[in-house]
Amino acid sequence: KIKKDKMTILVLGLNNSGKSTIINHFKKSNDQNAIMVPTVGFMIEQFYSMGVNIKAIDMSGATRYRNLWEHQFKNCQGIIYVIDSSDRMRFVVIKDELDLVLQHPDLSRSVPILFYGNKSDLEDSLSSVKIAAALSLENIKEKPWHICSSNAISGEGLGEGVQWLVQQIR
Numbered sequence: 001k002i003k004k005d006k007m008t009i010l011v012l013g014l015n016n017s018g019k020s021t022i023i024n025h026f027k028k029s030n031d032q033n034a035i036m037v038p039t040v041g042f043m044i045e046q047f048y049s050m051g052v053n054i055k056a057i058d059m060s061g062a063t064r065y066r067n068l069w070e071h072q073f074k075n076c077q078g079i080i081y082v083i084d085s086s087d088r089m090r091f092v093v094i095k096d097e098l099d100l101v102l103q104h105p106d107l108s109r110s111v112p113i114l115f116y117g118n119k120s121d122l123e124d125s126l127s128s129v130k131i132a133a134a135l136s137l138e139n140i141k142e143k144p145w146h147i148c149s150s151n152a153i154s155g156e157g158l159g160e161g162v163q164w165l166v167q168q169i170r
């Protein structure tokens with residue numbers, strides 16, 4: 001395998017799932033600039049992790065911006081899909097949005113997907129196993145995927161996840 005030292009990872013998920021908090025955690029150790037692109041609803045962040053430069057595109061999860069996600073699909077090597085594991089009311093929405101991503105023609109290649117079951121610190125959060133069942137992740141056959149629970153505030157679980165993703169890509 002050719003070693004890649006740069007990769008573009010899309011960070012997707014509904015609003016309030018914790019995408020910006022996760023990216024912020026990775027950025028803490030280095031002093032990269034954030035380029036704000038508020039008009040079009042996403043932010044490009046650069047950080048260094050596991051020996052690679054990661055360009056993360058933090059897509060807004062707000063309903064009115066979700067249709068912007070697909071424009072980034074062609075150019076990414078990996079996806080981080082962030083789920084608020086306590087947001088039981090919206091699991092149907094999470095599943096619908098995920099299915100649109102999985103079925104998109106621009107993502108028909110074998111792009112690895114890392115799921116963060118985020119906010120694992122909250123009392124009513126679902127375990128990774130329950131989230132995987134609720135979203136029928138076992139039906140994803142054509143893309144490597146992995147789920148781990150995370151707490152973006154303490155950073156717990158984040159490293160394990162990104163390690164898996166980087167290993168898939170390089």
Ligand code: GTP
Pocket residue numbers: 013014015016017018019020021022059060061062118119120121122150151152153154
């Ligand atoms: P949009 O930009 O609207 O799509 O939201 P986002 O997915 O970027 O969420 P953001 O990172 O702004 O986090 C939303 C809220 O959840 C903030 O108040 C965070 O502090 C909080 N939050 C994020 N991660 C965690 C977590 O692991 N545990 C807890 N308890 N709160 C979290």
